[in-house]
Amino acid sequence: MEKRQLGPCVTFFPQPTTLVSSVGNDGQVNIMTASWVGIVSKTPPTMAVSLNVNRATYEQIRQTGCFVVNLVPASLAVEADFCGLKSGRDEDKLIAAGLTPVPASKVAAPLLDESPLNVECVLRDEVELGEYRLLLGEIVEIHAAEQAFTESGSMDARVFDPLVYLGGIREYWNLGQKQADAYKDGKQLFEKKP
Template identity: 30%
Template structure:
């Protein structure tokens, strides 16, 4: 295998393609974000990085609240649309027929069609260059009970999650393992007792 040096850039793919909803002074908006992820488990914290020229940037900066809505294969077209069209020019909810519901812990809408709505409150804004990072605490999560299993597990994989990779949108594939499977000891089969049948 041979490798070549390439220009510095962001090559950490795939990433979740999420739709972020926000509200400021009675106006609602939704934008697509790929620069997002987990920062901390306890307390639960996340981030989104937004270009300052985006319409939602000032809305989130003013309100200090937003919701990360996970996307699915069914939301692929809406996800792309909300990344290339501005809320300055149109009501994207109305344009796409996206149903809104109210968040429970923040003053912002959530997308009814999203299987997971992560309500966030901004703790810090870090100017980084092309994007500014909104560091936020997760204050509530709403999930679609259609994907709740009897044991209390949320089956996110059944929602057909959408991911973004180097300019393209992809649905996720089959599961290859679970956390820790590489070091997990195999259970020994119990020997069956009893003689031969006569």
């Protein structure tokens, strides 16, 4: 496969599209679209979010020590894009985007009702990366849409319909169809063909 060198940049995909909700000491709630988000540890369960130090969301997380990462379903692509372009200092993005904050169970920052998966985090550490900070949040609770569970108790990922962002080419996509199962019980579920 012939390849083109792109140099150091942020082209890597897919990246999850999330809405990070935060609250300041004054009680003001803010949301911002973030795609530089991911699970970075199982013990303790930890999520990392990279934010520019000039963002209102970063300021609020530093004030209250908590945040919620809300998975964005493909049906909210327009609202997510809007929340990534506007500042919470200038506009109430929740009202403008028609999104509904609901109380979290363990942190002060709210969940977004329209999100099928919400991850409550307590800020444990941060790493300086130029104008950005990698915030490490210990996961203290996860909320998943009830309709995502089958009768046997397993989760049906189609209900989440996660929106992903293709960084570098600035496009949103859904995930499409399942291609295979991962390893299960120590055995590979599909074998390579010779």
